[in-house]
Amino acid sequence: MHLKSIYVYPVKSLSGFSVKSWPVNEKGLLHDRRWMIVDTENRFITQRQFPKMSLISTSLSKEGLHLSAASMPPITVPFESDPTATFNVEIWNDSCSAKPASETANNWLSTFLETDCRLVYQPEDAVRVVDPDYGKPKDKIYFSDGFPFLIISEASLTALNQEMNETFSMTRFRPNLVVTDCEPYAEDTWRTIRIGAIDFRLPKPCSRCSITTIDPSTGQQGKEPLATLNRTRKWNKQVFFGQNALHDKTGELHIDDALIVLTQGPKQPPLI
Incomplete structure (x- = not known):
């Protein structure tokens, strides 16, 4: 087993990009x-309210964050802004500190999404901790829903596509790490794994929402994959695809890094 793909999503709910290696x-x-x-x-706002967010492309360079979309001029947002302006933002039931990113970006996003909004960023010294029910006190995250990593196996997507008779791409499910050369849904039993030199804990399966029904290339919404996941991957009134993960050290990940399963447990979710 090894790491096939790495995806980075600089802005929550906007499109991401794949890389060969990443810190x-x-x-x-x-x-x-x-x-x-x-x-x-x-x-926070997401594709749940504004499917058009899927049509905004992102990239990073030493100059900062780059945003682009059809009919819009591309813009660059610096990594840092006014060091004095800090305020609280809300993600689900969580409140954490943020800073304003760019007035230019605010106007750009408000125009494209046709709603009054603004872009914020998390300063590197800010601390947002993972839910203590699943993480350790040292576990921190940026603005993800709850965990720093989402892991999905290539075989799981192949199996789901066969169930749906579709050819959905992995980008629809917004994973960070895609692994290959394992059985479909093998990740359901993994509890700790090592990819390259970094160890991961997999404490909780990922429940899926309506964002998965949005075609990332068109912004159009359909019924799949939730219709099939409701039939094949439903437990406790939620549907699951992929595993949330936490990491135990820093370093760098590379495509083709070996994946070693360190410990296993009962399937999560506990499907037959």
Whole structure:
């Protein structure tokens, strides 16, 4: 088993990009969901409310964050902004500190999404901890929903596509790490694994929402894969695909890094 793909999503709920290697800091993949779009109440917004967010492309360079979309001029957002302006933003039931990213980006995003919003970022010295029910006190994250990594096996997507008679791409499921050369849903039993030189804990399967029904290439919404997941991967009134993960050290991940399963447990979710 080995690592086939690495995906970085600089802005929560915008499109990401694949890389051959990437640094891992204490919060996960460097800059992964370090930025986030919030509404006028400083509450996060996602593709759930605005499917068009899937059509905004992102990239990173030494100059900062780059945003582009059809009919819009590309813009660059610096990594840091006003060091004095800090305020709280909300993600689900969590409140954490953020800084304003760029007034230019605010106008750009508000125009494209046709709603009043602004871009914020998490300063590197900010501390947002993982839910203590699943993480250790040292576990930190940027603006992801709850965990720094989402791991899915290539075989699991192949199996799901066969169930649906579809050819969905992995990008629809927004994983960080895609692994290969294992059985479908093998990741359901993994509890600790090692990829390259970094150890991971897999404490919780990933419950899936309506974002998976949005075609990332068109922004159009359908019924799959939730219709099939409701039939094949439902437990406790939720559907699951992929595993959330936490890391135990920093370093760097590379395509083709070997994956070693260190410990296993009962399937999560506990499907027959």
